[in-house]
Amino acid sequence: MMPHLGPMVRKEFIQMRRDRLTLGIMVGLPVVQLLLFGYAIQTDVRNLPTVVLDQSRTPESRDIVAAFQNTGNFRIVAHVNDRPALDRAIDRGEAQAGIVIPYDFPRRLARGTTARIQVIVDAADPLASQAAIGAAAGVAEVRNLALLTRAAGRSVVPLEARVRPRYNPGLRSPNYIVPGLVGVILTITMVLITAMAIVRERERGTLEQLIVTPVTKTELMLGKIMPYVGVGLVQMTAVLLLGRFVFAVPLAGDVLLLYAIALVFVVASLSFGLFISTLVRTQQQAMQVAFFFVLPNILLSGFMFPRQAMPLFFQWIGLALPLTHFLKVLRGILLKGVGLEALWPQVAVLLGFAVVMIVASVRRFHKTLD
Amino acid sequence: MIQPSVETRGLTRRFGALTAVQDLTIRIEKGEVFGLLGPNGSGKTTTIRMLCGLLEPSAGSATVAGIDVTVAPEQIRQRIGYMSQKFGLYEDLTVSENLNFYAGIYELKGDARRRRVAAVVSFVGVGNRLRQLAAELSGGWKQRLALGCALLHEPTVLFLDEPTAGVDPAARRSFWRAIHDLAAQGTTVLVTTHYMDEAERCQRLAMMSGGRLIALGTPAEVAAAVGGRTLEDAFIILQERDER
Numbered sequence: 001m002m003p004h005l006g007p008m009v010r011k012e013f014i015q016m017r018r019d020r021l022t023l024g025i026m027v028g029l030p031v032v033q034l035l036l037f038g039y040a041i042q043t044d045v046r047n048l049p050t051v052v053l054d055q056s057r058t059p060e061s062r063d064i065v066a067a068f069q070n071t072g073n074f075r076i077v078a079h080v081n082d083r084p085a086l087d088r089a090i091d092r093g094e095a096q097a098g099i100v101i102p103y104d105f106p107r108r109l110a111r112g113t114t115a116r117i118q119v120i121v122d123a124a125d126p127l128a129s130q131a132a133i134g135a136a137a138g139v140a141e142v143r144n145l146a147l148l149t150r151a152a153g154r155s156v157v158p159l160e161a162r163v164r165p166r167y168n169p170g171l172r173s174p175n176y177i178v179p180g181l182v183g184v185i186l187t188i189t190m191v192l193i194t195a196m197a198i199v200r201e202r203e204r205g206t207l208e209q210l211i212v213t214p215v216t217k218t219e220l221m222l223g224k225i226m227p228y229v230g231v232g233l234v235q236m237t238a239v240l241l242l243g244r245f246v247f248a249v250p251l252a253g254d255v256l257l258l259y260a261i262a263l264v265f266v267v268a269s270l271s272f273g274l275f276i277s278t279l280v281r282t283q284q285q286a287m288q289v290a291f292f293f294v295l296p297n298i299l300l301s302g303f304m305f306p307r308q309a310m311p312l313f314f315q316w317i318g319l320a321l322p323l324t325h326f327l328k329v330l331r332g333i334l335l336k337g338v339g340l341e342a343l344w345p346q347v348a349v350l351l352g353f354a355v356v357m358i359v360a361s362v363r364r365f366h367k368t369l370d
Numbered sequence: 371m372i373q374p375s376v377e378t379r380g381l382t383r384r385f386g387a388l389t390a391v392q393d394l395t396i397r398i399e400k401g402e403v404f405g406l407l408g409p410n411g412s413g414k415t416t417t418i419r420m421l422c423g424l425l426e427p428s429a430g431s432a433t434v435a436g437i438d439v440t441v442a443p444e445q446i447r448q449r450i451g452y453m454s455q456k457f458g459l460y461e462d463l464t465v466s467e468n469l470n471f472y473a474g475i476y477e478l479k480g481d482a483r484r485r486r487v488a489a490v491v492s493f494v495g496v497g498n499r500l501r502q503l504a505a506e507l508s509g510g511w512k513q514r515l516a517l518g519c520a521l522l523h524e525p526t527v528l529f530l531d532e533p534t535a536g537v538d539p540a541a542r543r544s545f546w547r548a549i550h551d552l553a554a555q556g557t558t559v560l561v562t563t564h565y566m567d568e569a570e571r572c573q574r575l576a577m578m579s580g581g582r583l584i585a586l587g588t589p590a591e592v593a594a595a596v597g598g599r600t601l602e603d604a605f606i607i608l609q610e611r612d613e614r
Binding site for chain 2: 004007018205210213214369
């Protein structure tokens with residue numbers, strides 16, 4: 001069975017070893033991406049530079065400024081003397097938040113009428129401002145609660161909600177990003193590499209020589225993807241190890257199961273790349289089509305942006321992407337420690353995708369030149 | 371009656387509105403060195419590609435080694451060798467790796483493979499360059515390597531598409547000596563060329579122009595048929611006729 005597959009795979013490995021640039025990219029990409037995403041990308045914004053306009057200058061006002069600072073969301077960078085100076089600081093971007101405490105703040109506080117403070121947040125970047133807005137509301141709420149309990153003569157609060165963030169108790173970004181990154185890196189390299197594979201042979205003229213031999217088209221295509229299955233699993237191992245030991249990402253579930261499902265995902269991605277290869281005529285076209293596919297994968301799969309927030313139509317598109325399903329597997333196994341009993345729908349979709357893509361590319365590929 | 375090695379009947383190939391090969395009927399006997407001669411665009415390469423199963427004919431039929439190319443192209447592969455116009459081997463593989471890859475593709479194994487590769491290496495004379503990358507070879511050595519890879523499975527019919535383009539005269543001469551050696555052993559060779567001295571070395575020629583067969587016969591017969599004293603005259607007459 002398939003007597004020509006062995007030589008095809010061996011040849012592909014020799015070529016892979018000779019192509020230092022591609023080899024470097026395949027190994028370097030996971031490491032660089034992981035360090036970038038792991039260190040640089042943090043979705044929880046802290047230490048927003050803040051200017052303070054304290055018109056009352058009393059112990060009470062200093063107390064409330066300290067409370068803001070203690071949330072960790074605000075970092076006081078300057079005190080200003082009037083409102084225009086505060087606005088200027090925010091306009092120029094020297095500060096992204098401003099706290100205004102009016103003259104009558106302590107008086108109103110003492111009298112029992114509502115004492116107002118104003119918090120101005122630069123919301124041009126919603127992600128950055130959201131945390132500050134929440135923290136500002138929190139500061140007031142905590143104060144209110146303390147004042148009201150004291151006024152009511154009670155020593156404890158009447159109601160408390162104890163929230164337990166399960167699976168990622170510290171709400172750490174790396175725990176969320178690193179498992180997703182495994183999927184993203186595999187998608188980028190696997191699709192891109194195989195999309196170029198057959199087109200490259202066509203462009204260089206080596207396909208013509210190969211077609212006149214007894215190699216069957218299935219052997220030709222399998223020979224192209226099999227070596228990269230190994231590459232994909234090596235990449236995944238690299239990211240998981242770095243994630244574990246550099247970013248302390250937990251590994252709660254069955255690693256063997258993760259590799260088994262990853263194998264299906266890798267084959268699905270590779271066969272998709274192969275399919276692209278049969279659609280285009282040049283390596284450049286292959287690259288463009290591959291990128292056209294990779295971008296929605298990053299944006300719509302739930303890698304960085306929650307799918308629940310997307311309009312229904314885009315959620316459906318997301319469902320058609322293998323990465324969406326593989327991300328659920330990754331986070332499910334790594335963070336939640338769940339097994340096949342919870343993940344079988346995702347595995348079924350990935351298997352289906354792989355089969356459809358292999359069949360489609362074998363059908364589309366003809367052993368002729370036109 | 372002896373079965374012809376290659377036979378075409380009304381072989382035609384169209385690319386959209388263009389007819390690259392029109393109604394070509396030829397018959398090539400076993401052990402013959404047969405030349406396809408004609409200016410660029412006359413349909414030589416398209417003809418060879420159809421005979422190798424690289425392109426499907428639009429009309430007509432062709433048999434190679436007794437097998438119909440449109441019915442069973444896969445069965446032909448084990449019996450033919452093919453050298454494309456452009457170097458079709460892997461430049462990032464060494465001479466030896468290329469030979470062994472194709473030996474594997476032709477299902478040669480173990481001792482049989484070692485013996486066959488060694489025989490081919492000595493026949494095309496690449497013994498001193500086995501560890502060199504194909505990309506580093508000059509035109510003449512690349513062509514020898516390509517011939518070697520096309521001969522590993524001892525094909526009965528050999529298709530050579532402008533095998534000596536860009537090769538120096540000495541290398542061309544030794545290449546043609548090899549071709550005649552192969553023919554003497556019974557291999558049928560179909561070769562395209564636009565070098566006159568090479569055309570003279572063929573036993574029979576088919577002169578093509580604009581996708582049609584213009585003349586068929588020995589080099590002298592073909593020259594006379596087109597109306598030139600020599601083959602070169604005939605070729606120039608054709609080319610001028612094409613340009614008008």
